[in-house]
Amino acid sequence: MAIKGVIRAGFMQLRVLDMEKSVHHYEDILGLDKVGETSDGRVLLKGYDEFDHHSLILRKADSPGMDFMGFKCDCEEFLDEVYEKTLAYGLECQWVDANSDQPGFGRRLAVKLPSGHRIDLYASVELAEKYPGLVSPEIWVEQPRGMSVKGFDHALLYGPELDKTVKYMTGVLGFHIVERCDKPDGSQLVYWITSSNKPHEVAFLEYDKPGKLHHVAFALDNWNEIGHAADLITINDISMDAGPMRHGVTRGYTNYFFDPSGNRNETYAGGYTYCPDHPIRVWDMDNIGRGIFYYERKLNDRFLAIVT
Amino acid sequence: MAIKGVIRAGFMQLRVLDMEKSVHHYEDILGLDKVGETSDGRVLLKGYDEFDHHSLILRKADSPGMDFMGFKCDCEEFLDEVYEKTLAYGLECQWVDANSDQPGFGRRLAVKLPSGHRIDLYASVELAEKYPGLVSPEIWVEQPRGMSVKGFDHALLYGPELDKTVKYMTGVLGFHIVERCDKPDGSQLVYWITSSNKPHEVAFLEYDKPGKLHHVAFALDNWNEIGHAADLITINDISMDAGPMRHGVTRGYTNYFFDPSGNRNETYAGGYTYCPDHPIRVWDMDNIGRGIFYYERKLNDRFLAIVT
Amino acid sequence: MAIKGVIRAGFMQLRVLDMEKSVHHYEDILGLDKVGETSDGRVLLKGYDEFDHHSLILRKADSPGMDFMGFKCDCEEFLDEVYEKTLAYGLECQWVDANSDQPGFGRRLAVKLPSGHRIDLYASVELAEKYPGLVSPEIWVEQPRGMSVKGFDHALLYGPELDKTVKYMTGVLGFHIVERCDKPDGSQLVYWITSSNKPHEVAFLEYDKPGKLHHVAFALDNWNEIGHAADLITINDISMDAGPMRHGVTRGYTNYFFDPSGNRNETYAGGYTYCPDHPIRVWDMDNIGRGIFYYERKLNDRFLAIVT
Amino acid sequence: MAIKGVIRAGFMQLRVLDMEKSVHHYEDILGLDKVGETSDGRVLLKGYDEFDHHSLILRKADSPGMDFMGFKCDCEEFLDEVYEKTLAYGLECQWVDANSDQPGFGRRLAVKLPSGHRIDLYASVELAEKYPGLVSPEIWVEQPRGMSVKGFDHALLYGPELDKTVKYMTGVLGFHIVERCDKPDGSQLVYWITSSNKPHEVAFLEYDKPGKLHHVAFALDNWNEIGHAADLITINDISMDAGPMRHGVTRGYTNYFFDPSGNRNETYAGGYTYCPDHPIRVWDMDNIGRGIFYYERKLNDRFLAIVT
Numbered sequence A, B, C, D: 001m002a003i004k005g006v007i008r009a010g011f012m013q014l015r016v017l018d019m020e021k022s023v024h025h026y027e028d029i030l031g032l033d034k035v036g037e038t039s040d041g042r043v044l045l046k047g048y049d050e051f052d053h054h055s056l057i058l059r060k061a062d063s064p065g066m067d068f069m070g071f072k073c074d075c076e077e078f079l080d081e082v083y084e085k086t087l088a089y090g091l092e093c094q095w096v097d098a099n100s101d102q103p104g105f106g107r108r109l110a111v112k113l114p115s116g117h118r119i120d121l122y123a124s125v126e127l128a129e130k131y132p133g134l135v136s137p138e139i140w141v142e143q144p145r146g147m148s149v150k151g152f153d154h155a156l157l158y159g160p161e162l163d164k165t166v167k168y169m170t171g172v173l174g175f176h177i178v179e180r181c182d183k184p185d186g187s188q189l190v191y192w193i194t195s196s197n198k199p200h201e202v203a204f205l206e207y208d209k210p211g212k213l214h215h216v217a218f219a220l221d222n223w224n225e226i227g228h229a230a231d232l233i234t235i236n237d238i239s240m241d242a243g244p245m246r247h248g249v250t251r252g253y254t255n256y257f258f259d260p261s262g263n264r265n266e267t268y269a270g271g272y273t274y275c276p277d278h279p280i281r282v283w284d285m286d287n288i289g290r291g292i293f294y295y296e297r298k299l300n301d302r303f304l305a306i307v308t
Helices: A019-029 A076-089 A162-171 A223-235 A288-292 A301-305 B019-029 B076-089 B162-171 B223-235 B288-292 B301-305 C019-029 C076-089 C162-171 C223-235 C288-292 C301-305 D019-029 D076-089 D162-171 D223-235 D288-292 D301-305
Strands: A006-016 A033-037 A043-046 A056-060 A065-073 A093-096 A108-112 A118-122 A151-159 A176-182 A188-194 A202-206 A212-219 A240-246 A252-258 A264-270 A281-284 B006-016 B033-037 B043-046 B056-060 B065-073 B093-096 B108-112 B118-122 B152-159 B176-182 B188-194 B202-206 B212-219 B240-246 B252-258 B264-270 B281-284 C006-016 C033-037 C043-046 C056-060 C065-073 C093-096 C108-112 C118-122 C152-159 C176-182 C188-194 C202-206 C212-219 C240-246 C252-258 C264-270 C281-284 D006-016 D033-037 D043-046 D056-060 D065-073 D093-096 D108-112 D118-122 D152-159 D176-182 D188-194 D202-206 D212-219 D240-246 D252-258 D264-270 D281-284
Touching: A006 A019, A006 A151, A006 A212, A019 A033, A019 A043, A019 A056, A065 A076, A065 A151, A065 A212, A076 A093, A076 A108, A076 A118, A076 A162, A151 A264, A162 A176, A162 A188, A162 A202, A176 A288, A223 A240, A223 A252, A223 A264, A223 D223, A223 D240, A240 A301, A240 D223, A240 D240, A281 A288, B006 B019, B006 B152, B006 B212, B019 B033, B019 B043, B019 B056, B065 B076, B065 B152, B065 B212, B076 B093, B076 B108, B076 B118, B076 B162, B152 B264, B162 B176, B162 B188, B162 B202, B176 B288, B223 B240, B223 B252, B223 B264, B223 C223, B223 C240, B240 B301, B240 C223, B240 C240, B281 B288, C006 C019, C006 C152, C006 C212, C019 C033, C019 C043, C019 C056, C065 C076, C065 C152, C065 C212, C076 C093, C076 C108, C076 C118, C076 C162, C152 C264, C162 C176, C162 C188, C162 C202, C176 C288, C223 C240, C223 C252, C223 C264, C240 C301, C281 C288, D006 D019, D006 D152, D006 D212, D019 D033, D019 D043, D019 D056, D065 D076, D065 D152, D065 D212, D076 D093, D076 D108, D076 D118, D076 D162, D152 D264, D162 D176, D162 D188, D162 D202, D176 D288, D223 D240, D223 D252, D223 D264, D240 D301, D281 D288
Parallel strands: A006 A056, A065 A118, A151 A202, A176 A281, A212 A264, B006 B056, B065 B118, B152 B202, B176 B281, B212 B264, C006 C056, C065 C118, C152 C202, C176 C281, C212 C264, D006 D056, D065 D118, D152 D202, D176 D281, D212 D264
Antiparallel strands: A006 A065, A033 A043, A043 A056, A093 A108, A108 A118, A151 A212, A176 A188, A188 A202, A240 A252, A252 A264, B006 B065, B033 B043, B043 B056, B093 B108, B108 B118, B152 B212, B176 B188, B188 B202, B240 B252, B252 B264, C006 C065, C033 C043, C043 C056, C093 C108, C108 C118, C152 C212, C176 C188, C188 C202, C240 C252, C252 C264, D006 D065, D033 D043, D043 D056, D093 D108, D108 D118, D152 D212, D176 D188, D188 D202, D240 D252, D252 D264
C-alpha cells in the first residue's frame, strides 16, 4: 500500500432546483442518509456504508449541475505538493478553510481544471455520526432503504481540453488511465481514470461547453440491486434514461436516470477490480456504442447530448 | 494513487498429493486455465480475469500445504528497500533469480516470516498468453468454465508469533490492518490485512505449528456464483467444509471445501470496499463465531483444527 | 385447466406461546401483513402477494404446533364429493360453518388424517383488504418488508400411518406424488405431494407421534432473497436451523429457522415447475441426506428430531 | 388437481431460413439439446429440464414464422371432447396420426384458430432420451449450456378475430384469462391466458394479418440468468430487440432478440404464480407501455410492427 496521493472520489456538491423534491429523491428513493443542513440551506447526505461526514451536498440554484467534486487524499503533505505542482502546471488553485462551507472537513485545495470543472482535494474529514459498525459489527447498523446505495461512487464530466485535463489528473494527481476511447484522428473522446482498485472514479469526455456534468454515480452491490433500483425508478415515476444494462467499459452494471432537477444519476455495481499494473483498455469509435451500452451496442443522442 | 509497495496477493505455490486429480480440480471444477508445466513437473494455472503469467502453482509432494505465497509490488525499488528493512527487522530473506523456478516472473525477494511461512515479493511479471481483452473488449475472451473463478484472491495462514509477523507485514511491507480479533488477555487471535481496496489479501491466525495453510481463496463475483459453486461442489462430490454462507468479517460470501489433497479452498465474493482511511473493525472472542460463520454464529472444530 | 379439486395450500393455524413476540416475528421479520384479530385473540396475517383474506392464524396456547392446515379447492361441489368419499374411506370429517372461526372464509370440511393432522378443505374466501393490484398494476402496491415473503407456501407434517394418509391425499383429494423416499424394506419414509405446478404443497414423513409439524414454509422469489432472509435471521438473533442452502428434493433454495415458540419456519424459493404428467422422483436412504441438505449431503439429528 | 384439459404449452414448429445457423442459435446459444432429425430434414430440440420427446421443431422454409404450436392435455378423452366442441364452435379441426410428422408423439388434434394460427392438442408423448434425473437425482444430469434455457415456455401470437379466438381458448379449451389490455372502445388489444400456475402460456394480440408470430419464449430461472443471456446475445452478435428488462404484465424478467431467420425469441423468468381463483388484471392503453416495458414505460414501433 503506502500511497501518497488520492485515495478515492469523496463527494460532490450538486445544484438542484427544488430542495424538497431533491431531498426526497436522494434520501427516500436512493436511500442516502440526511446528515444535516448548513446555515445557508444546503443539505448534506451520505451513504450507509461511508465513514466520512458527508458525500453529497445539495445546493438550491437556478440551474442544475455540479459546483465541485472532491477527492480524498491520504495525507496533508500531498496537498501541499499538489499546490506547488498545480501552479507550475499553470492551473488556478486556492485553499478552502477547514470547516468553512463543508462541515466536518479539513482544509481543501480547490483546483480549476482545463475542462472547466472545479475539483477539491482534501485529506482530513471527521467521521460521520452514523457509520458502519466497528465492534463485532453486523453487516449493517440500520437496514438500508430505497435503492440501498452504499455511497458516492464516481462521475462523468464533460468539458473542453480533455488532453490537458487528463494530463493534470495523471501527471500531477497520480490518477491511472484505466480505459480510453480513441477518435479516428488519434485524439481521445473519453478517459476513464482511477486512483484505487475501482475501474473508474471519474471520467472526462471532450465537449465544447466547460464544466458540465454528465452523471453522478452511486454504488450498489450487484445486478439484483440494479434490477431493484429500476423497479423503484418506475414505481416512483422517475425519468429513466437507460438501463438496467451493462457497460463494456469497466464491465459494470448500471441504470441511468434523472433527479428532479435534471441531473443524471447512475446506480453502478460490479465492474472488474483494477490493479495499477494493468494495461490500458482502448476503444475505438466503431465499438464505443457497445462500450457504453453493452446490450444495445449503440449510443443514443440523449446520452450524448443531455448534460447539466 | 502513487503507492510504493505491495499492490496485491499474486500467487501461491501449493503442495498436492496427486497431480492429475489436482489439475482436474483446479482446472475443470474451479475453472482456472492451465498455463503450462515446468521441467520439474509443476503445473502453472491462472484465472481468466488475471493478466500476470500465472497465479497458482501445483507441486507434487508427500504432504499438502503451501510452499510460499507471492505479493506483487509496484516497483523494483521497493524490493530493494524491503531487503534492507527485512534484515534490519531480523528476518531471513534472499533473492530468487528471475525466470528461475517461476517462468515469466522477474526477481523475487523471499522472506521467512516469524509465523513460519515464506512469502515472495516481486514487481515484474510477463503478461500471460491469455488475458482479458484490451481492444474494444467483450466482457470475456472465452466463456468462463466450472465455478468461473476470476483468479487468486487471498489466504489465511496459521502460525506462531502473530504479533511479530503482523508488525512486519504492516511496518515493513505497508499492509493495513482491516479487521482483527482480540482475546480476553488483550492479545490477538487473528489479523485480516490488506494492501488494496480488498478487505483482505492475507490473514494470520495465532497457532502453535509454523507455516500452516488454513485456506487459499479464489475470487467470484457474487452470491449467485457462490450458490453455483456449491452446486458444483456437490455434483462433483467434493468434500464441503462450510457454506454457502457469509462472513461477518469483510461481509463477503463464501464456500469452504477441500481439494483432493486436503488443502482447504475458499470461493469468495463480495465484501465491502476497504479504503486506507477506514478505522479498524475489532471482534472479541464472544462474537468471532458470528464473524466467521455469520449465519451459524459459532465456529466448529473442523474450521479451527484442519490445516495443511 | 378445468381442475375440480384442490388448487393450493391456503392457510395454517399455528399455536404460539407469546403472541406479541410471534406477531413481531411474522409481521416485522418475515414481512407478512397483519389482517386483523379475532374476538378470541387470534391474529390473522397474509402475504403481500396473496388475494385471500388471510393465510396464517396465530393462536396463543401452552404448546407450539399446528392446529390445522387448509387447502383451497376450485368449487363447492368438490367439497360435497369429498365429504362422501372421506366417510367411505373411513376418516372422520365435519363441516365448519362459514365465517365462524375464520373471518372471510366460506364453509370448510375438516378432515382428521390418519397421521393425526387436521386439514380443512374450502372453496370460498373473501378477498383480503389489501391484495396485488388489478388495474394497470405496479409490481407491488406497497414495498415488501423484512424478508418479503410472498405468502404461505407449504408444510412438512410428521405422523404415523404415512401410507394410509398419502393414499387419502392422492386417492380422495387428488394430490400427485412428486417425490418420495423409500426405505430398504420397500416402505416409504416421506412423500412430497402437490395439487399444482409447485413441486410440493405438503409433505408427510412417517413418525411415531401423531399430528406433528416439522416446518411451515413461506415463499420467496430466489437465492438472493434466501441470502437476505439469512442476513435478517442473524441480525434479529433468530434461532437458525439450517441454510442458506438448497434441496435436492424439488431443487428449491431454503433457510430453516425457528419462530419464538419453537415452530420451525422455512423460507423457500425456486424449485422446478412440476407438471401432472411428470414421472415420480424416488430417493433412497443412502441419498436422502443429499436430497434434503444438498450441500452438506447428510441429515442431522436436529432436523430429524425437533418437531412441534 | 384432477384437471381434464390442457396442462401446458408443449411445443412449437418454427420456420427458419438457414438450418445450420438456426441449429447453432438454438443449440449452442440458447442451450437446447438436439434430439434428432426427421427424414424430411426438420431438426428436433428440447430443453434440459423437459421430459417429453421434443419441444421445438425447426423447419427450413422460404419465410420465417410458426407452423403450429402444441398444447399438452392430461388425457385422450379430453381430445375427443374438444373435437366435437370445436366443430360445434365452427372451427376446422383434424386428427394428426401418432408418430407421423412428430416422432414420439401420440395423435394430435389440429385446430385452425380464427386468428389464423394452427394449434395442436395432444395427450401422449414418449419420454425423451435425456430428461431430468428420477433416482436420487442431482440438480441436473448434464451442466446446462449457453443461456441454459430450461425449455419451451410460451408464445405471443398476432392475428385477427381476437375475441372469437380467446372465447374458443377459454370456452372450449378451458384456458383462464390472466391479464388483458382494453382499448378505449371497450374491445381488447391483448389477452394473456394460461392453463397452469404460469401467468401465461400463450397470448393473443389483435392484428390485421393472420397467423403471425410475435415471439416464442423459453424459460430461465431468474434475473441473473436474464443478465447472462443478454451477455451472450451481445457476445454472439445476435440482434437484440429489448432487454434485459421486466414486464408489468406477469411481472416477469425478459430479453427479446431475433433468431437468424428473424423470428423473435424471448428468454423469460420470474413472474407471479397464477392460481385459477385469481381476479383478472386489466390494463388500459395509457398504461400498457409500462405493462410491456416496465422500465421504459412506452412501447416502440419495432415491438409492435415486427412479426413473422
